[in-house]
Amino acid sequence: MSDTYRPTGLAELRDALVDSKGERLAVAGGGSAADWGGAPEHDAVLDTTGMSGLISYNPTDMTVAVQAGMPFATLQETLAENAQWVALDPARAATVGGLVATADAGPVRHTYGTSRDSVIGVTVVLADGTVARSGGYVIKNVAGYDLAKLFHGSLGTLGVLAEVILRLHPRPAATATLAVPCDAATAFDLGGTLVHGGLEPVALEWSDGVLLARFDGTAGGVEDRLRRARALAGADATEAAADAWDAVADLVRGTDGDTVVRLGTAPDRTASLAALVGREASAHAVDAAMASSPYAGAHTVRLRGATAAAHAAVVTALRGEYPAATICRWADGLRDELPAWGEPPPAVAVLRAVKRSFDPDDRLCPGRFAPWF
Template identity: 80%
Template sequence: MSTVTTYRPTTLRALRDALADGAGGRLVIAGTGTAADWGGAPEYDGVLDTTGMSGLISYNPTDMTVAVQAGMPLATLQETLAEHGQWVALDPARAAAGATVGGLIATGDAGPVRHTFGTLRDCVIGVTVVLADATVARSGGHVIKNVAGYDLAKLFHGSLGTLGVLAEVILRVHPRAAATATLAVRCDAATAFDLGARLIHGSLEPVAVEWCDGTLLARFDGTPGGVEDRLRRARELAGSDATDTADAAADAWAVVGALVRGADGDTVVRIGTAPDRLPALAALVDRAAAEHAVDAAMTSSPFAGAHTVRLRGGAAAAHAAVVTALRTAHPATTVCRWTDGLRAELPAWGEPPPAVAVLRAVKHAFDPDDRLGSGRFAPWF
């Protein structure tokens, strides 16, 4: 009977020593477990638990930079920054469940404010990583415009723990807005795309635009007077279907988070498309779900081309059929939550992207023995 070794380092040195321990064999990197099911099921002999590396290394509110160990939960970091009226401009649904900074980089996860601020790859200005052979590598630093060396943060973004272990992260932070308000409009996908475009091009500068399960949400941040003025003009553009009460807005954004996280028994997939594909994708989801008698809900950041579909009810084979239909039209589809039995019905990934040879070459250069996250990207490599 095989024994799984668990490492829980608390320092960079201990992390390096864990990687140097050849007895560990193949390792899976684990944080708080909020993305443990993303992609393929890893094969491993040991678990490298990063939650012990959760400390604040340095924080200079004046310079608007913060350095943390990668195992720090984003929610904890946001609480620290809030004391100085600042935040990391990121709002992934998994943050509420305890997702770590390193885990969010490794998954490339983000929330609705990606419309304005992008993802963590746009907030990271420096990283320290430990490679499979225990080499410690650094890139970037505490200066926002630092461009020296290779940008390891962007390379590790979305790597699902297959290239190395993020140990330390330096982030740029932003001021928190003095006021915020959300416009909510019940509408179909085509109307949402048209209205969202008019809100953006009408100089209203929404910080987030999300279409969730039949409701377009447009969030406005800024000074109290500025937010009130932009909300008024947005309401005029939207017409009589618009609501903007604080309670309704809070409930609407909570629906977004719950849909993205999913629940036991759900299948959740992430899809990347060109921004103008929202109406066609929404129609495909409805059509495929109806054909296979599955309940489907969808939330999209349309102008970032990022979509999440949650499937609920029905057998695993029905979920597999819907996911296959989505992959056929949109190869950039990641399964993030698997209903029971789905892995037996469906490969972890669809057709490989044109750049798969480059991905394999990068994996071989960083981890030639396939020690880290083996199987995460199977059958691609």
């Protein structure tokens, strides 16, 4: 059994990285993304969940600073007391630092983007114990290297997030969702009609054959936009049940025995991706479901049933078109069937150079991006 370091603050985190010199570390948070990408080879675990405190919160300035190990759900509950929120809705239970490290986001990415758009400052500790800060409480502060964006999606391989400063938004007074059964091509066209018609849906998600369009705002404004959206969408459109978005989250998370793949495309490629998933799933007798934010070009494919070899065949076909697809949940035996990542992206030389600069001894999560580096 490997040792575990569980610091409770910045100084202890720095000491843990210095004291563990020579050890390979797997950086862990809430554990909901532990299977993303490659499996890290490690001698010890650095558990960030002990760093879960609220550092400062100024509702007037609409900013909050937290330790990176704070559960994101806990932060949202705290902010709700002042009718505020961080404009992210990930499907999984994660820490704040984990959301940055995985570049995770949910359907409201359509309007608010991902964590890189919400984070305005970070404090990180590098593998040799160096403490580095970037950004601050002023949203337009861009002095120095933007470490927040560099660490966004780094999966713990460049350094350990210790503290995160985020911008906030007011919580809407009301919300409602329109549900329209349709195929992917129709979803893309109808989504465009809703967006360009001035209805301002905060989220557009095509999931398992249904387009969901969410509207936030005042009670009267939401009611009016929902009515106009139904008129544009046609007779099949209905107001969705309150748990409609929970079903999307369940699909994105998957469950034991599933394979879950995330990938990005140009927005107008949603229909062709759906067709590819359908063909390959049928060819290999795999049950496939898909959730897409079409106008963000962000997609999740869930595979269920059949064998690990069948899942591998579908993933390989997806990688043929989209090499950077991330496997976030692995069916039993799938790791024996294919590597963690597909063909390296054109910028892989830059990625390797950044890794060497920040972690020259490859101590942090080695193997997470194998075979790229």
